[in-house]
Amino acid sequence: xxxxxxxxxxxxxxxxxxxxxxxxxxxxxxxxxxxxxxxxxxxxxxxxxxxxxxxxxxxxxxxxxxxxxxxxxxxxxxxxxxxxxxxxxxxxxxxxxxxxxxxxxxxxxxxxxxxxxxxxxxxxxxxxxxxxxxxxxxxxxxxxxxxxxxxxxxxxxxxxxxxxxxxxxxxxxxxxxxxxxxxxxxxxxxxxxxxxxxxxxxxxxxxxxxxxxxxxxxxxxxxxxxxxxxxxxxxxxxxxxxxxxxxxxxxxxxxxxxxxxxxxxxxxxxxxxxxxxxxxxxxxxxxxxxxxxxxxxxxxxxxxxxxxxxxxxxxxxxx
Amino acid sequence: xxxxxxxxxxxxxxxxxxxxxxxxxxxxxxxxxxxxxxxxxxxxxxxxxxxxxxxxxxxxxxxxxxxxxxxxxxxxxxxxxxxxxxxxxxxxxxxxxxxxxxxxxxxxxxxxxxxxxxxxxxxxxxxxxxxxxxxxxxxxxxxxxxxxxxxxxxxxxxxxxxxxxxxxxxxxxxxxxxxxxxxxxxxxxxxxxxxxxxxxxxxxxxxxxxxxxxxxxxxxxxxxxxxxxxxxxxxxxxxxxxxxxxxxxxxxxxxxxxxxxxxxxxxxxxxxxxxxxxxxxxxxxxxxxxxxxxxxxxxxxxxxxxxxxxxxxxxxxxxxxxxxxxxxxxxxxxxx
Numbered sequence: 015x016x017x018x019x020x021x022x023x024x025x026x027x028x029x030x031x032x033x034x035x036x037x038x039x040x041x042x043x044x045x046x047x048x049x050x051x052x053x054x055x056x057x058x059x060x061x062x063x064x065x066x067x068x069x070x071x072x073x074x075x076x077x078x079x080x081x082x083x084x085x086x087x088x089x090x091x092x093x094x095x096x097x098x099x100x101x102x103x104x105x106x107x108x109x110x111x112x113x114x115x116x117x118x119x120x121x122x123x124x125x126x127x128x129x130x131x132x133x134x135x136x137x138x139x140x141x142x143x144x145x146x147x148x149x150x151x152x153x154x155x156x157x158x159x160x161x162x163x164x165x166x167x168x169x170x171x172x173x174x175x176x177x178x179x180x181x182x183x184x185x186x187x188x189x190x191x192x193x194x195x196x197x198x199x200x201x202x203x204x205x206x207x208x209x210x211x212x213x214x215x216x217x218x219x220x221x222x223x224x225x226x227x228x229x230x231x232x233x234x235x236x237x238x239x240x241x242x243x244x245x246x247x248x249x250x251x252x253x254x255x256x257x258x259x260x261x262x263x264x265x266x267x268x269x270x271x272x273x274x275x276x277x278x279x280x281x282x283x284x285x286x287x288x289x290x291x292x293x294x295x296x297x298x299x300x301x302x303x304x305x306x307x308x309x310x311x312x313x314x315x316x317x318x319x320x321x322x323x324x325x326x327x328x329x330x331x332x333x
Numbered sequence: 334x335x336x337x338x339x340x341x342x343x344x345x346x347x348x349x350x351x352x353x354x355x356x357x358x359x360x361x362x363x364x365x366x367x368x369x370x371x372x373x374x375x376x377x378x379x380x381x382x383x384x385x386x387x388x389x390x391x392x393x394x395x396x397x398x399x400x401x402x403x404x405x406x407x408x409x410x411x412x413x414x415x416x417x418x419x420x421x422x423x424x425x426x427x428x429x430x431x432x433x434x435x436x437x438x439x440x441x442x443x444x445x446x447x448x449x450x451x452x453x454x455x456x457x458x459x460x461x462x463x464x465x466x467x468x469x470x471x472x473x474x475x476x477x478x479x480x481x482x483x484x485x486x487x488x489x490x491x492x493x494x495x496x497x498x499x500x501x502x503x504x505x506x507x508x509x510x511x512x513x514x515x516x517x518x519x520x521x522x523x524x525x526x527x528x529x530x531x532x533x534x535x536x537x538x539x540x541x542x543x544x545x546x547x548x549x550x551x552x553x554x555x556x557x558x559x560x561x562x563x564x565x566x567x568x569x570x571x572x573x574x575x576x577x578x579x580x581x582x583x584x585x586x587x588x589x590x591x592x593x594x595x596x597x598x599x600x601x602x603x604x605x606x607x608x609x610x611x612x613x614x615x616x617x618x619x620x621x622x623x624x625x626x627x628x629x630x631x632x633x634x635x636x637x638x639x640x641x642x643x644x645x646x647x648x649x650x651x652x653x654x655x656x657x658x659x660x661x662x663x664x665x666x667x668x669x
Contacts, residue, residue, distance in 0.1 A: 118429065123545035170604075182643055207498055228440045229438065230433060230435060230438035231438060231439055231440055231441040233433070233439075234433060234439045234440065234441075235429040235441070235502070236394050237394060237425055237430075237433075237505075238424060238425065238452060238453040238456065238504060239422040239423060239424070239425035239426035239427055239453070239456050239457060240419075240422070240426075240456055241419070241422055241456070242418065242422075249441055249444075252443055253441070253442070256443075263430070279610060326443075327442075327443065328442075328443065328490070329442060329490050
């Protein structure tokens with residue numbers, strides 16, 4: 015077990031190095047430099063040259079790369095061209111917002127999709143299954159932004175149940191007041207993005223149950239006199255949950271990288287919106303920092319998936 | 334004289350039909366069989382002849398939506414046909430144990446094998462966890478598991494085919510069932526392991542005084558283990574007798590063809606007999622006349638009964654149809 019984990023962690027090191035090189039050269043190829051945002055008509059080009067030289071922008075690429083990596087280890091991801099604040103502080107606030115929104119989304123998403131998947135798999139080809147399939151088709155086919163805007167129009171605008179944008183009300187005060195306001199702001203986007211992300215889990219679970227139902231070991235369990243509902247819960251369901259357990263790692267990646275669409279539609283200050291804003295404003299330092307972080311999170315998510323798999327499935331464990 | 338209690342299972346006029354394209358077709362067609370205590374009854378025949386259908390009908394494990402079972406399967410005056418599921422769950426694993434063909438697929442890949450055996454005990458005994466564990470170890474010893482304690486905590490994929498089948502057998506016999514149904518128990522195993530597993534089954538049968546229904550297509554297995562033999566073709570039993578009679582004095586053309594297709598070590602030069610054609614699919618099975626007639630075309634139609642029935646040609650030896658009287662192999666001279 016521990017050997018599996020250790021091996022997977024070791025594999026991550028070259029992956030991270032390649033990722034960082036890619037991101038670094040991506041940033042080098044982009045127009046602009048750290049001083050672009052500070053240029054105004056009065057700037058002396060010679061003075062700018064001197065500043066650039068002092069900042070090491072004319073050093074050979076490997077030297078610059080080494081310095082950049084060194085800075086990352088010191089927790090310095092550079093300064094935003096546009097906002098003129100360290101990228102780390104920019105990300106820190108958004109990351110927390112995204113974390114809470116994504117966590118709530120994930121919880122709601124699983125609490126919808128697992129029961130639906132179980133119902134569909136258990137009642138394969140019956141009306142319950144068909145109802146779930148219709149739900150699946152609709153949520154899968156409808157574009158997310160259309161779904162969100164319709165949701166906002168119906169529940170925020172017409173019914174006025176939820177706030178249309180933001181992460182907290184400016185009038186909120188005190189610990190509980192702020193927390194309540196935050197929850198009130200994230201609950202609706204969370205529900206919306208949860209509903210639209212159920213398809214995959216429902217389908218995986220349904221297919222898993224349908225396939226496992228006819229497996230020989232299920233027949234064996236029946237031949238032992240194990241009651242029907244126990245056969246389902248203990249034998250069929252557990253085996254069918256494997257692919258979902260393995261997808262959990264990527265879900266965790268999403269917890270921190272957030273969703274660009276939901277955050278933009280709700281003007282929710284999170285990582286996804288920051289990413290989109292940075293693209294629009296050509297804020298390259300922030301952008302490269304975010305790409306690096308998202309890449310790192312993806313690797314971490316895959317690692318977690320593998321670890322989860324090796325916990326739930328004894329066949330994956332390496333001796 | 335036989336005591337009444339020696340009769341474990343009495344199958345009468347069993348029909349098991351599967352739904353194909355909306356119509357039901359009999360995969361087991363009017364089966365009459367009995368299983369006695371201390372007896373190994375072997376059901377033998379080609380793939381698709383309905384052997385496994387009988388097994389799944391007895392233990393009540395079939396797709397209830399697409400299967401129709403009629404007739405009687407009497408176990409201690411209890412009719413297993415149409416028995417309510419919760420009652421059946423008290424019999425399955427407890428009074429009737431089942432051993433399947435593929436021991437890897439038959440075990441839950443995510444459960445420790447010991448726990449899978451203990452699960453049977455959980456539902457049929459009032460043992461506590463400790464007692465169940467002890468009983469599983471005892472069973473593992475009984476089925477010849479080399480390291481019972483260590484094996485308990487292993488997963489199916491960590492065991493070899495032979496050991497997995499021992500786990501499956503331990504599972505089937507955990508509650509000392511009166512009836513053990515073994516559906517091709519050695520087909521997926523190496524020849525050397527096959528013999529061990531068969532010996533084990535015989536030992537268990539002797540110890541527990543149970544009756545075993547052994548389903549196989551392997552006549553070698555039949556010769557080695559069976560007491561009584563039922564030969565099946567096309568969903569019907571075509572010949573039924575004790576093992577000695579079947580091997581020394583077979584009558585039905587199908588039985589004779591099967592035995593002739595077995596390799597004989599004495600005459601290595603001789604080619605093996607091949608039965609012409611294949612078993613027709615369920616939908617294409619002729620429902621009238623002798624079902625085997627199409628595969629022995631050189632025998633005139635007049636030799637077959639119009640509606641072949643079982644005849645008791647000598648006490649305990651039953652043969653379907655009368656065509657055996659004039660049957661000869663194609664390369665033999667007619668009327669020999």
